[in-house]
Every structure is written in structure tokens, then in C-alpha cells.
């Protein structure tokens with residue numbers, strides 16, 4: 002495989018490795034989890050990254066970007082990437098989301114086994130350490146318990162131009178804060194009664210340094226720790242500690258966390274000074290999140306789509322979740338390709354959804370077998386072909402890969418063709434079937450259209466034609482008659498009925514959730530059309546099998562619903578980008 006394109010993150014890693022920043026006795030006495038501390042730590046000069054999703058929903062295409070960067074850096078520089086469930090917010094988190102996340106990362110082709118250890122962690126494993134660290138911060142005069150309400154704290158935080166105001170509790174004696182913190186921990190206080198805050202600077206130009214909250218009271222059951230805790234750490238407090246305990250070297254996150262970096266460093270440096278963490282400490286680096294047009298990637302909005310029934314679940318093939326994309330027919334390779342092609346950048350931008358579709362085409366074009374499908378069937382009768390007779394036609398499974406072999410399917414008197422391949426009165430430039438015109442039935446004979454039959458409403462229900470006996474594809478006479486049109490078809494007797502779901506974009510607006518737009522107003526009313534189609538005999542409709550249906554694009558047998566006896570195919574993408582054209 003070609004070397005991945007370089008980017009600023011790779012430059013940072015290379016510089017850190019070259020300078021020996023991570024060499025030395027890094028792991029001795031490290032208070033991290035046992036597998037980091039004792040479990041045959043890898044060469045201390047190795048980099049460590051982590052992918053730290055919160056288990057409050059299923060992963061989406063944006064997460065794939067983070068997965069690809071974090072696991073990719075570890076792979077390319079001989080390091081380790083930790084899989085970490087950032088489960089510090091019990092009310093929103095669920096066991097099934099944990100399972101979904103683990104499956105999705107595996108599906109993308111990554112695992113976290115490195116140097117003999119499974120690097121699989123939960124933030125909740127560090128709740129004990131986090132609490133000890135909180136007491137240490139209080140004792141060092143670096144944190145205090147504030148008895149203002151959340152509302153009061155918000156009101157005294159100041160603005161971008163105005164400094165905040167000190168809380169009346171800010172300078173209370175250390176012993177008093179400590180006692181209050183222990184009361185919080187012991188469950189003596191209701192939710193929201195007080196909170197632990199860092200003591201930094203209420204006048205800092207960076208609002209994130211205006212005494213951020215470290216712990217809040219939440220009498221909530223946690224899916225792993227149960228009711229052991231009734232106080233939970235804030236993300237901004239928990240995350241740097243998780244990184245440090247695991248010996249993470251490069252903590253990569255999206256740009257909106259740039260303003261959090263000073264607090265990240267403040268916290269870790271103080272805990273290291275207090276002897277609770279080992280140096281060198283992890284460093285945070287920010288990259289631009291992946292923004293794809295025509296989708297939304299906020300988990301809250303995705304949950305809303307599911308809950309309100311705008312889609313049929315997290316794995317609806319129109320969802321930008323990894324389970325949805327998989328069901329739609331996207332391959333892990335195509336998603337990797339998108340991640341590589343979009344690189345890592347320092348400034349936010351929008352990536353055209355078409356780039357994802359193109360990545361799928363580039364992945365599947367060389368390897369997906371070809372087959373014929375007739376999506377909107379219209380009966381064609383070859384009036385000069387004997388009833389009850391049939392013969393085989395043959396085609397390559399792949400036009401450029403003879404080694405994939407050939408397929409064959411019968412030709413007979415009654416065929417299915419695509420309804421819009423026939424026009425009783427052809428528009429200008431129409432080269433397909435119309436009375437008097439000749440076309441080639443792909444892989445079969447040249448035929449001449451002789452007429453059609455209509456129902457009472459004037460709708461064409463059958464087309465008639467005669468075949469030219471010496472013109473069969475692959476025989477010496479094939480080129481004796483020149484035609485401008487070439488159409489696909491299936492034998493009516495042999496074609497396999499299949500339900501085909503023609504998916505389109507879920508939103509009609511390229512940035513449905515930008516600014517304060519109401520994304521639901523841009524739902525595409527035609528995001529799916531279900532047709533009763535036919536597919537070539539011999540098509541494998543086992544769940545997850547992909548084909549290129551000639552002329553129409555890439556399709557996958559639905560993983561939930563398709564069976565060989567009752568095939569269901571999803572259109573993954575068309576052959577060309579035809580959106581809006």
C-alpha cells in the first residue's frame with residue numbers, strides 16, 4: 002500500500018520521536034491502570050494515542066476520521082492506540098452503545114491489542130483516582146467547593162469582554178472545602194447543591210480558566226459503577242487525567258477543544274507537581290473535524306432522527322452512522338479512503354458528500370462482480386423467437402478481471418427490460434427502443450422494435466420486437482449490424498424477483514444543521530424509493546454481498562432483511578455523481 006500522505010500530526014509525532022521526548026524511564030511507578038503500569042509496557046519511546054468516544058450513541062462518519070487518525074498514527078509509528086470508553090456521564094450512557102462502538106471500530110479494521118496487551122479502558126475505572134486527585138487539589142489550595150447554584154455560576158462567569166466575579170465561597174478555608182467535598186461524595190447533598198471548582202482566575206481572557214467546575218453531584222446509576230458514586234467528574238477534568246494515567250503521548254481532538262488546552266495543561270502540571278502523575282505528560286493537539294455535506298453528525302440530532310421516526314433506527318441505510326453506512330453498502334475500505342483523502346487539517350472546512358461516494362466507487366469498481374438488474378420492469382416479447390425455447394448468453398463477471406470468471410443467463414421469448422428504455426414517441430437523441438428502431442440486448446442479440454400494447458389508461462404494458470438471428474454477442478456475426486443503443490434485460494422465466502431500495506440523500510440542504518437552521522425542515526421527502534425489481538439468476542443475495550448492477554451503480558444485499566429466497570438490495574451509490582443534475 003502507498004505510504005499515507007503526511008500531515009501536521011505526523012510531523013509532530015516525528016519531531017517528538019526524534020527529540021526523544023518519550024524516551025527514558027517513563028513507566029516506573031506510574032499510577033495508571035495495571036495493564037499500563039505492569040503489563041509488560043512497550044518500549045517507552047513509543048507513542049500512545051487513544052480513541053475516547055462517549056458511549057451515548059452510535060459512532061458516525063466523523064468518528065471514523067478520529068479512529069483513522071489515532072489508530073493510524075499508532076500503526077504507522079509502531080505505537081499503541083487505546084480504545085477508551087469515556088463514560089463519565091451516566092445519565093446518557095448505555096451498555097448497548099458500548100457494544101456498538103466496539104463493533105464499529107473492529108469493523109473499520111482496527112483493534113487495540115498491542116505488545117501482548119488489550120488496550121481497552123473505561124474512564125470510570127479511574128473514578129477513584131480522580132476523586133483522590135480532587136482532594137489533593139483542594140488541599141493544595143487549587144480547588145474549592147462552591148455553593149452557588151449552576152445559574153449563579155453562569156451569571157458570574159463574565160463574558161468574552163467582561164471578567165467574571167469571584168464566588169463568595171472561593172476563599173473559604175481548605176478544611177471546609179474538603180469537608181464539603183466529602184459530604185458531596187458521601188451522598189449527603191442533593192443534585193446541584195454545590196460543585197467542586199478549580200481555583201484559577203475569574204478574570205482570565207480564556208473563559209475556560211474561570212474556575213471551571215471539576216465535579217458535580219448526580220445521584221445517577223452508572224452502567225458500570227452502579228451506585229458507587231453520586232458525584233461525577235466533568236469531561237474537562239476527567240479527560241486529561243484519563244490520558245495521563247494511560248500514558249498517552251499525543252491526545253488528539255477536534256478544534257473546538259483548542260481553548261481547553263490551557264486547562265488541560267494546568268491540571269496535569271499541577272497533579273504532576275503534587276506527585277500524582279508522572280512526566281512527561283500528554284500533550285493535546287487539535288485538528289479540524291470532518292464535516293460532510295448533506296448529513297448531520299451530532300449524536301443528539303441523530304438520536305432525534307431515530308426517536309422521532311424520521312428514519313428506521315440507528316442503522317437505517319440513510320444514517321451517517323457506521324452501522325447505517327455499513328447497511329447501505331459502504332465498505333470499511335471506502336471509509337478509510339475518505340479519511341485518508343481528507344487528511345488532517347488545522348482549519349475547518351466542508352467536504353462534499355460526493356467524495357464519500359467516490360471513495361466507495363474507487364474501492365468497489367475493481368472488485369465488485371457485475372450483474373444485471375431490471376429496476377422498473379416492462380415486458381418485451383420477441384415475437385419471432387419460439388415459445389418454450391431458450392439459450393444461454395454469457396458475460397464476464399468483471400470487464401477487466403477475466404480471472405473472476407464468467408456468468409451466463411438465459412435468453413428467451415419473454416424478457417424484462419427497463420421501462421424507460423422504451424419510448425413510443427422517442428424524444429430527440431433517444432437511441433434505445435422505439436417502434437422501427439434497432440438496439441442490442443447487451444450480451445444477446447440485436448432486436449428491431451415492432452410495436453407495443455397499452456392498457457385502458459394508455460400505459461404501455463408490453464413491447465414487441467423481432468430478433469436478428471445472426472447477431473448474437475460473441476459470435477462472428479455480432480458486428481454485422483451497427484446500432485446506437487445497448488440495453489440491459491433479463492429472461493422473464495429466469496429473472497429473480499427482488500426488492501430494491503433506491504436510497505438518496507437524507508437532506509436536501511448541503512449544511513442542514515449549520516448555524517441555527519432547523520435541520521428537520523430539510524429532510525428529503527424522496528430519500529428512499531422501494532421498487533419490485535428483478536435481478537440476474539445466480540445473483541448472491543446473502544446479507545452484505547455487493548454488486549455493481551450494470552448501468553445503475555453499487556448495491557448491497559441488505560444485512561437484516563435479504564435472504565437468497567427473498568433478496569433485498571440497497572443502492573449504495575449510483576455510478577456517477579448525478580445529484581442535482
Ligand code: ATP
Nearest residue numbers: 053054055063064066067254255290291298299300
Ligand atoms: P457528538 O458531538 O456527535 O456527540 P462527540 O464529539 O461528542 O460527538 P465523542 O464520543 O466524544 O463524540 O467523540 C469521540 C471522538 O471522536 C472525539 O475525540 C471527537 O473529537 C471525535 N469526533 C467526533 N466527531 C468528529 C468529527 N466530525 N470529525 C472528527 N472527529 C470527530
Ligand code: MG
Nearest residue numbers: 054055087236
Ligand atoms: Mg463528546
Ligand code: MG
Nearest residue numbers: 257298299300
Ligand atoms: Mg461533540
